[in-house]
Amino acid sequence: GKIFKLPILKASIGEDVIDISRVSAEADCFTYDPGFMSTASCQSTITYIAGDKGILRHRGYDIKDLAEKSDFLEVAYLLIYGELPNGEQYNNFTKQVAHHSLVNERLHYLFQTFCSSSHPMAIMLAA
Template sequence: MGDNSAKLEVGSKTNSLPVMNGTVGPDVIDISKLYADTGMFTYDPGFTSTASCESKITYIDGDEGILMYRGYPIEQLAEHGDFLETCYLLLYGELPTQGQKADFDNRVTHHTMVHEQMTRFFSGFRRDAHPMAVMVGVVGALSAFYHDSIDIADPYQRMVASVRMIAKMPTIAAMAYKYSIGQPFMYPKNSLDFTANFLHMCFAVPCDEYKVNPVLARAMDRIFILHADHEQNASTSTVRLAGSSGANPFACIAAGTPRLWGPAHGGANEAALDML
């Protein structure tokens, strides 16, 4: 926190508000004691001028074309790393060593399967249901299967939940796609890396051999890296708000999923892909 402060005049009273200096981006005025001092709230629809928390994870400047994870430019991560390495960076705050990377990859790989009973959830959806509608329901259903990693105060349980979510989300997405086109679900293969496994689950069929195109796998991996985190956006804020009550983390993720569906958020990416 810097030594400077901001002054706010309310009637005849002047209030001194601390100014916190950001490492990158604009400084912020700490108004956490404003109500106690003045009896007033601030009014900022859409949080357009409000930072709801302190974060060291992601910095985005869309006008300047800047995206950084933990201080690393996205260009470096996309060129020299892969998606799971980026996930490790986001979760732990630093890039993994070779041994840490191998251990993390192994943990994710062995959590990619979902409970067999979950396959029955898909039959309750229309074949022409939007994939995001299916994702909301099925991701929420994960909370009914996992009760051993829901204590947000326990770092180990938080990490277990994070690994499970990273591992199972592409499996659920691939299953939603397969269901929409009437093809059987394809199980994940531990012999494939994260992105190749996703393509396998989306496009392989039991009656034919499918070989993942490495060029397409690398391109998809870079897309995953670009979308690994998106700062304090609508879906992130929703998940944090739901999680603040100590709710099951899978249910919290399900709460944030439909926010990504909206045309002003993830829906914009969908529209861009439609144009391409």
């Protein structure tokens, strides 16, 4: 057998990881990880998951705390900008979201041409 030196990447939260990205090219073989239980598919500064421990964090905040203390737009702001908004940031962000969520009047007319029993996917494709 061959011996390969693999780099260890330091985790900001949780366990460090072994970078096996070069294994298939250099060793002419693949790694096997049933159910991907020991595989990280990407680096993320947004989300940390340790499912076996019941941990899910977004930008360092526990999902339970976000669900109890923040609303949808606060969490959206957190995911986009990396921090929870202050009052002024929240007000500006909600105005931006409201502005960009307006639906063109022509689309309203288009939606009215569908029967109420039409499949939602067909309506969405038409739009």
